[in-house]
Amino acid sequence: MTWVWANADFILDKTLVHLQLSLTAIVLSLVLAVPIGWAANRVAPLRGIVLTVAGLFYSVPSFALLVVLPTVVGYGLRSDTNLVVALTLYGLALMVRSVADGLASVEPDVRQSATAVGYSGWQRFWRVEIPLAGPVLLAGLRVVAVSTISLATVGGLIGINGLGLLFTDGLQRYILEEIVAGIVMTIVLALLVDAALVLLGRALMPWSRGPSRAERRQGALVGAAA
Amino acid sequence: MNYLLDALGWIADPAHLSGPDGIPTRMAEHLLYTLVAVALASLVAIPAGYLIGHTGKGRTVAVALTGGVRALPTVGVVFLLALLMGIGSTPPVIAFVVLAIPSVLAGAYSGFEAVDRATIDAARSMGMTERQIVAKVEVPLGLPLLIGGIRSATLQVVATATVAAVVGAGGLGTYIFRGLRSNDYVQMLAGSILVIVVAIVLEVVFATVQRLVVPAGVTAGRPTDSRAPTLRSRASETPLQEGTQ
Numbered sequence: 001m002t003w004v005w006a007n008a009d010f011i012l013d014k015t016l017v018h019l020q021l022s023l024t025a026i027v028l029s030l031v032l033a034v035p036i037g038w039a040a041n042r043v044a045p046l047r048g049i050v051l052t053v054a055g056l057f058y059s060v061p062s063f064a065l066l067v068v069l070p071t072v073v074g075y076g077l078r079s080d081t082n083l084v085v086a087l088t089l090y091g092l093a094l095m096v097r098s099v100a101d102g103l104a105s106v107e108p109d110v111r112q113s114a115t116a117v118g119y120s121g122w123q124r125f126w127r128v129e130i131p132l133a134g135p136v137l138l139a140g141l142r143v144v145a146v147s148t149i150s151l152a153t154v155g156g157l158i159g160i161n162g163l164g165l166l167f168t169d170g171l172q173r174y175i176l177e178e179i180v181a182g183i184v185m186t187i188v189l190a191l192l193v194d195a196a197l198v199l200l201g202r203a204l205m206p207w208s209r210g211p212s213r214a215e216r217r218q219g220a221l222v223g224a225a226a
Numbered sequence: 227m228n229y230l231l232d233a234l235g236w237i238a239d240p241a242h243l244s245g246p247d248g249i250p251t252r253m254a255e256h257l258l259y260t261l262v263a264v265a266l267a268s269l270v271a272i273p274a275g276y277l278i279g280h281t282g283k284g285r286t287v288a289v290a291l292t293g294g295v296r297a298l299p300t301v302g303v304v305f306l307l308a309l310l311m312g313i314g315s316t317p318p319v320i321a322f323v324v325l326a327i328p329s330v331l332a333g334a335y336s337g338f339e340a341v342d343r344a345t346i347d348a349a350r351s352m353g354m355t356e357r358q359i360v361a362k363v364e365v366p367l368g369l370p371l372l373i374g375g376i377r378s379a380t381l382q383v384v385a386t387a388t389v390a391a392v393v394g395a396g397g398l399g400t401y402i403f404r405g406l407r408s409n410d411y412v413q414m415l416a417g418s419i420l421v422i423v424v425a426i427v428l429e430v431v432f433a434t435v436q437r438l439v440v441p442a443g444v445t446a447g448r449p450t451d452s453r454a455p456t457l458r459s460r461a462s463e464t465p466l467q468e469g470t471q
Contacts, residue, residue, distance in 0.1 A: 059429035061385035064418035067402060071229045071415060146296050153299040157389065158406060164301060171305045171393070179309060183302040190297035 003177040011166070015185050018162035022149045022189070025084050029091025029144055030137075036092070037099025038125070047100060054093040062086065062154045083155040083162070090151060091144040098140025102133030135208045138201040142194055149190040153182065163189075233415035242416075247400070249420065256397035256424060259315075259387045263322035264330070264380050271327045272372070275334020279368065280360055288335055292328040300325055300386045308393035318390035325386055326379035333375015337368025369439045377432035384425050398424065 004011065040050040065086050070077045073085065106129050114128040130137075156164020163182045170178030201208065236242065242249055278284045303325065307317040341364050349363045391399025401417030404410070 055433075056426060056429060059381050059425045060422050061381075061388050061425055063385065063388050063399070063402065064421040064425075067414050067418040068422065077411070143296070150297050150299045153301050154389070157301065157392070163299070167299070167302050167305045171309065174309060176306070176309050179302055179306045183299055183306065186299045186302065187297045 001177065003175055004181050007178075011181055011185060014161070014163050014165055014182075015189060018149070018152055018164075018186070019189055019193075021080060021084055021155075021162055022087065022145075022152045022193075025087035025091055025152075026141070026145050026148050026193075028084070028088040029095050029148075030141060032088070032092050033095035033099045034130075037096045038103060040096060040100045041103040051097055051100070054096050058090065058093040062090065062151055063157060065089070066154065066158060066160075078159045080160060083152060083160045087148050087152055091148050094144050094147070095140055098137055098143075099133070102136030102140070103129055105136055106132045131205065134201070134205045138197065138205070138208075142197050145193045145197060146190045149193060150186055153186055229411060229415055230419075232412045233419055236412050236416040237420065252396065252398050252400055253420065253424065255395075256384070256387055256399075256421075259319065259322060259390075259395070259397060260380055260383045260428075263319055263326055263383045263387075264376060266319075266323045267326035267330050267379055268376065270323075271330035271375075272334050275331045275372075275375075276338060276360065276365070278331075279335035279338025280356075280364060285335070288331055292332040295325065295328040298325070300382075301389050304386060304390050304393065313394040315395055318387070318393060318395040321390070322383045322386055326383050329379035329382060330372075330375045333372045333378070334368070336375075337371035338364045340371055341367045366441050367444065369441075370436050373432065373436045373439055377429070377436065380428055380432065381425055384421070384428060388421050 036050060040047045066082060067077070069086055070079075070082055075081050110128065110132065111124065114124045119128065152162055153164035153167060155162055156166070156168050159165070159168075163186050166178050166182030166185075170176070170182065237249065245251070275288070278288050300321075304318055304321045307321045311317040311320075345367070346359060346363060349359050354362065387395065387397050388399035388402065391397050392403050398417055398421045401420070402414045405412070405414030405417065
């Protein structure tokens with residue numbers, strides 16, 4: 001434990017960098033997955049292709065991808081961008097399926113009703129389909145968030161900043177506490193971000209948590225007021 | 227892109243195709259690790275998963291375990307065991323087994339859970355004993371999902387075994403780390419390409435096996451691409467495909 005207290009600043013710094021890189025990748029994968037998932041759900045033959053490619057891509061070991069990506073895309077091996085791009089691609093591979101499944105779970109009747117009451121395609125997508133797909137999207141995003149945060153440690157192997165550096169440094173200098181600290185902080189970050197997503201989901205989708213009767217009445221009132 | 231050609235040249239170089247550091251040996255090491263770790267994990271996880279799936283007991287623990295492992299950084303686990311137990315091939319194998327167990331467990335129990343309750347009731351009302359229900363109904367119907375779990379576990383071990391080369395475990399990761407230390411990017415790239423090829427070949431093989439083990443006449447257990455996935459079809463997709471890295 002002495003090592004941990006003596007190096008608290010260092011650990012905190014690595015944790016914050018780790019969080020920043022992971023969050024960038026998580027947000028990017030969500031933003032990119034929405035249009036791709038929408039297209040996959042809209043164009044039937046595309047769905048199989050997109051999901052197969054995503055599945056195959058997901059089987060590529062992360063460390064190997066970090067080495068190969070720079071030649072294909074053309075940036076430095078040890079740059080933060082390399083890690084963020086790799087993590088975004090993995091997140092995307094998972095998230096596209098969630099978006100496609102979520103949009104597919106919206107009842108066709110609901111979609112038709114929305115059109116019937118005058119929603120344009122764009123409005124219907126953002127105001128009807130996305131909110132209804134919300135719980136599935138959130139479930140997918142939670143998986144993406146947790147695995148991205150844990151996966152980001154692989155960057156440490158080639159010297160990319162973040163909690164992974166605690167592993168390589170701890171191994172080289174035989175500091176057991178450093179490795180344990182890295183593992184613990186990664187798990188803590190994952191749990192915190194996951195909890196934040198759950199709270200965000202409750203705030204954005206108050207209807208999705210199986211409300212009690214009283215809450216349902218309250219929800220109806222809020223809905224009526226809005 | 228030039229580097230890619232150089233790396234392919236490196237792989238094709240006859241000097242790298244034989245001997246204790248040759249590509250065939252390193253690939254065999256990599257595959258052996260994967261086979262041993264997944265076999266050991268299955269030995270523990272399949273009976274446990276079947277028990278959970280059949281009785282429904284301990285499900286909460288199993289779900290928490292399989293979800294929680296996703297947050298566990300595999301690199302940290304491998305390094306921690308190496309520091310605790312020393313350099314060599316035993317600590318990495320233990321790490322691989324630990325990381326592979328949750329996927330196999332999830333495949334085993336979710337395979338049983340995906341079996342329609344009505345089917346099991348029908349089997350029971352026809353006079354099947356519990357043992358027969360497990361052996362003749364639940365196991366065959368849950369097989370595609372179990373294979374899916376083993377598939378996730380295998381890919382996880384292939385990925386983790388790459389990293390384990392840094393603690394002296396051998397395997398294809400050896401090239402990547404040697405290249406990293408000596409600034410030999412071509413060798414790193416060659417090692418990475420080999421690992422990716424192994425992973426993708428295994429993925430395709432497993433996907434095919436998974437499709438083949440669906441019992442004749444059953445479509446519910448087959449991974450579907452239905453536009454409106456029902457609960458059943460969603461349950462039949464690869465469990466825990468997430469987190470295989």
